[in-house]
Amino acid sequence: MKKLNIEIVDIIDTSKMYAQLSHAHSGGICVFIGTVREFTNNEEVVALEFETYQAMAIKEMQKIADEAVAKWNLNSVIIQHAVGAKKVEEPVVIVGASAAHRPECFEACRFLIDTLKERVPIWKKEMFKNKEVWVSAHP
Amino acid sequence: MKKLNIEIVDIIDTSKMYAQLSHAHSGGICVFIGTVREFTNNEEVVALEFETYQAMAIKEMQKIADEAVAKWNLNSVIIQHAVGAKKVEEPVVIVGASAAHRPECFEACRFLIDTLKERVPIWKKEMFKNKEVWVSAHP
């Protein structure tokens, strides 16, 4: 049985990751966690603020998980994204895949985060000391 | 300041991973966990048993971490390997890297596990119902 965990959450609990991804048919688990970095282009970031179009975001994340399972024969997948204000060093996204062997779980994990960033309707605002910027909005 | 965590342990506690890898200068963390798979070549595995030459293993893991930090400018690295008997779905190894951006942490994490498997003096015995096999010992 495949294990899938697709969620939009207020706070990402990384300690649950292993239970969500481990599987008797898996020899390898690969996880990526995106975190808030203190500096962007040498400017100090106070926080990142995330908002989402939740119903559509869940639907897109489900599609991405289904594509990955079909392509790499995964046993488990997690895709969780946080919303709200996140401070430096806090997790904002976690994606992970478990598979029989390690090449598949690495490739699948990279696909999950790259595709999430391209397609899932989530928006990030960088909060600096004196300004706020919607990331990627302008050329 | 770089954070390094290099250990041989009896039990891998995956819930500590985030605290060990998060870093104010990191935007991405990549983690690989090796787990016990139920079947090897269609034969049911009861357990894996790991032993190590601990002093040398720690030294080799430290070298691998240093090489990765130098090559990808990582902020944090963990390399932990378990010893003793491990049952299906239990974690046996965890490696992880955190860096400013995601390509570096993915590449570094893959390097950590690939190089650990090549160089670190740890030996795995597959325990089947009716036999025991030292992995990779014979051609």
Add this chain to the structure above:
Amino acid sequence: MNVLFFGIARDIVGTSELSISDIVKNPTVNDLKQYLISKYSNFSKLTSFAVAVNNEYAKDDVPLEQNDEIAIIPPVSGG
């Protein structure tokens, strides 16, 4: 026709939901985009923006129905 706005699109129109009546009859996704650009010039300054119909990305020629859930999707930036 109700339209939802997120992220910078919400900032541009000043609200998260807008009821639009003064648009061409039987509008398509493209008609809605052109309507927004003509009413709010800041839409033309965005890298791009997409329209979602019933929680799916919709191409320019997709017709919009009265009961569809329609949303304006500025450049996404999750992760």
Add this chain to the structure above:
Amino acid sequence: MNVLFFGIARDIVGTSELSISDIVKNPTVNDLKQYLISKYSNFSKLTSFAVAVNNEYAKDDVPLEQNDEIAIIPPVSGG
């Protein structure tokens, strides 16, 4: 000269530590390997095996000193 054995190497010699005295004078890593193969033919059936001197992999021409920590490293299989 004390030598440590791990994994299948320990199974082959039947102990985890062996004191070796009947080896050539001023032996190198290669001399030790040949000694083991001649005494325990199962070493020649392994994929390979390495020798560590003071916790570092050592090449065949490295001389072995009385106080070195010497270990036989059969093919590793961690992870």
